[in-house]
Amino acid sequence: MNDMTNKWIGQRTIRPDGADKVTGRAQYSADFAMPGMIHAKMLRSPHAHARIRGIDTSKAEALPGVKAVVTAKDVVDFPLDKSVMLGIQDMRWMCRNVMAREKALFHGHPVAAVAAINEEVAAAACALIEVDYEVLPHVIEIEDAIKPDAPILHEWNKFEGKPSNIAGTMVLKTGDVEKGFAEADVVIERTFTSRPVHQGYIEPHACTVSYAADGRVTIWSSSQGQFMVRAMTSLLTGVPQSNIRAIPAEIGGGFGAKTIVYLEPIAVLLSKKSGRPVKMVMTRDEVQRATGPAPGSLSTVKIGARKDGTIVAAQGTFYLQAGALPGSPLRGPVGCSFAAYAIPNVLSVGYDVVSNRSKVAAYRAPGAPLGAFATECVLDEIAEKLGLDPLEMRLKNSAKAGDKAIYGPVFGEVTFKETVESILHHPHYKAPLDKNPSPGVKRGRGVASGFWYNAGGESSVQVNITEDGNVVVTTGHPDVGGSRASIANVVAELLGIDHSRVSVLIGDTMTIGFSNLTGGSRVTFASAMVATASTEKVIGQLKERAGKIWGIDAEAIKWEDGMALPAGDNAGKFPPLSLKELAAKANEMGGPIGTQVQLNTTGADPGFATHCVDVEVDVDLGIVRVLRYTAAQDVGRALHPGYVEGQIQGGVVQGIGWALSEEYLYDKNGRVDNASFLDYRMPVCSDVPMIDPVVIEIPNPKHPQGVRGVGEAPIVPPLAAIANAVHDALGKRFYALPMSPPRVSERLEQP
Amino acid sequence: MTDIRYLAPSTLDEAVRAFAAASGAARILAGGTDLLVQMRAGIAKPGTIIDIKKIPELTAIEDLGGGAYRIGAAVSGAVLAEHPTFRKAWPGVLEAVNLIGSKQVQGRASPGGNLCNGSPAGDSVPAMVAAGAVVTIQGPNGRRDLPVEKVPAGPGRTTLAPGEIVVAFTLPQRPKGSGDAYLRMIPRTEMDIAVVGMGVNLTMEGGVVKAARVGLGAVAPTVLLVEDAAKALIGTKLDDAALEAAAAACRAACKPINDKRGTIAYRIKVAGVLLKRTAAIAARRAGGN
Known part of the structure; x- marks a missing residue:
């Protein structure tokens, strides 16, 4: 099932969503419309931090054309004293994120919503809503938020007995770090800062919602999980899940940030009040101010090693920005930073810090790049100090099968070494680099590695044979990274039929069984597993039908090249029966052919990646450009290599933006000053070279095709790899991101 | 919804008359790459748009x-x-x-x-x-x-x-041996707005600068003509000292602000760097003419 003789698995088949996307026919979330539909806008807080003493919506409601107004009192309240979790999301925070309740906690925080005959009237009505704010001092940065006299966002939140902006901690520990550091020949401790970065998806959040007269709700929206949309909307509106049909639209990027809702519950409430279908579409400005981002970080990492490069102890302290409400991804840096290494003594601690900025959302390997930035830079410094090749040092310290991971489980396979060796022996790493190509220009090379947990989880699939003998596969996961194309390859392979005869689509919450979010590098792993199980059941049915027709036992039948055949001479001699022939006889031989399989999938082994990058620095202007980038990763099995490469390239490019140019800029009033793609500087195509992915395929023994997750690991190493390369070029270490031109320039002027 | 009048006169006189008649409520539309963006952002709300591309x-x-x-x-x-x-x-x-x-x-x-x-x-x-x-x-x-x-x-x-x-x-007409160049500093390679913009126009004769003009953008409320930088270049062979003097004049001319696109210190520094680089290109072009 996983070798070079595969006909479809491992092929770059035409993507099922390609034609619609390039011809503009794909239906994204803002493309839906209904008769009688009205339009809604949010009124957002003009203050970074303010108590809401009262909201008077009467003038807005009186404006002609206004059909409904919603405030926090319409949203289901989850009292502060009792946690209600949906996955990793606490509904106490979600209900306050979608609509400010006691306080407006960041500039752009929704405080009310209006639905009207058009967006202009809705916006005019928003302007008529009178909110009585008591403006409070605000705090934006981690360093300020953890000061003893910082403005406190949530008075009820206590840390060490006092009101605090530290809303949570996470500690992982093994061995005794003090003892470990005492045994080290070299100990390096550094502090790193990074800024929040937005996921930067092109498609703004949008939804169209219909609350019908019978209380049944239909939601068209793009998300990374229609079942998440259903569950969160149900919790926040009180509509039972069985009454909500969440239909997934094509998604124009999510990268983790579309694993929570912003608009859907509010649109449901507006639709219920108005009796009309309601459409809500965010502007880019709203997306940048009020959704995402990934957290900023303040990290201190201390690593001790012996002269031969053996790491004996590591300690990490990671403060992450949660945004306005608790819930930063602490398990990213705390669990991933040291996971690839066999270190006897580790103490890894995370702090969840709230401040007056939008609540963070998941972003590709949530939190892990921040930890790797610190850890992989300190490792580079240790290797430099000990005169070791940084890759050899990583090889020496690689975790092994059977080691207990710091985050709990015992590793099965560990394929970290293979990624390091792949870079070590890559022509890129061996290529000479002219470090001084011309006056005022310096070049350097850096490496770094990364780890991500990967995941399995709930997945449902249906495989149905059409009357004309073709195949329709329905999965429950929005396709953000090529899952449809990958599943089509798997099903065509298993059935032994031409790829063009398999259609894969994504069901809605009423047509397919529960399927967890697309995220955590889990969907191709999980859905290929259930699609395999389901297709194998279908093949079993097909053999039974052939057995009935031939009057022999199904066990005596084999399935090959899309046909049922007698398994051997003893079974008798019958001409093969093709899928088409069996489908044509389906009804007389027992009814329709098809199955549904639902599993909580397990066996997702972790992902490892090692990257190598060459940079060039324009010394006078402080501009860092990436010249060459090679990214090695063990993907288990590339069901569709084009998508696998795309995932790796995409992760790297997002990492380049994180390292070099992306950051939120706040003004003194706590307002985002660069809420646009012009001034929030994500890399454009001309900023990056073609990223060279090295796809290593060591099959995961716990998966039918050998798949490991792909999407997260590639964003973990770039921040450190680039910082290490800049150090190689300039001889100076950068401990703060982004390494933007003004910062590089300033650092170069320092001694 | 607000109504907007769209006019596309075919003569300049008509355009001027319509523009004057609108007394401040009209905006001129050439390419519209700023105006339409401002309108969509709600910054500009013209009652009349006068499209001048038909003239x-x-x-x-x-x-x-x-x-x-x-x-x-x-x-x-x-x-x-x-x-x-x-x-x-x-x-x-x-x-x-x-x-x-x-x-x-x-x-x-x-x-x-x-x-x-x-x-x-x-x-x-x-x-x-x-x-x-x-x-x-x-x-x-x-x-x-x-x-x-x-x-x-x-x-x-x-x-x-x-x-x-x-x-x-x-x-204007300019003699043989003239060349001009423009460089800007942007953090990205494309799709960005100048942190500093530098235009240099030189006339050279026998390797010596006979005439020079320097235009400097994004470092003051308006684009500047930096006459001191031009003076520092005229009569020189663009040697290091002359370039440094011109760069210093550009830095001295800067009155920038700290904003999301650049800091004061960075903009001032870049103005000097770009003067040198832009002058080198203009001189090369002048030599080629």
């Missing part, structure tokens, strides 16, 4: 001979780039005009719009200043000419009187 004089490019050109204010960057001789005559002006926006925007964006938008970071303006362009303006009281650097009055503002429309840019 032949506004979209004409005339080769006046001897290196002199007259460029209609609404000529798009893409059209200017396709002109058979302009590229060789004024490469610095052309590269600056062609940096306004992306490839798609270039099909629309014009030097007249770039100037009238009043942004200190407009790419074409420092190059036009360095080139010594003269702007022809027509208004209710007739026609007048103005050096291009006299048009901007501050961010988003110009010295144009009510009802006045920019008609054309005239680039």
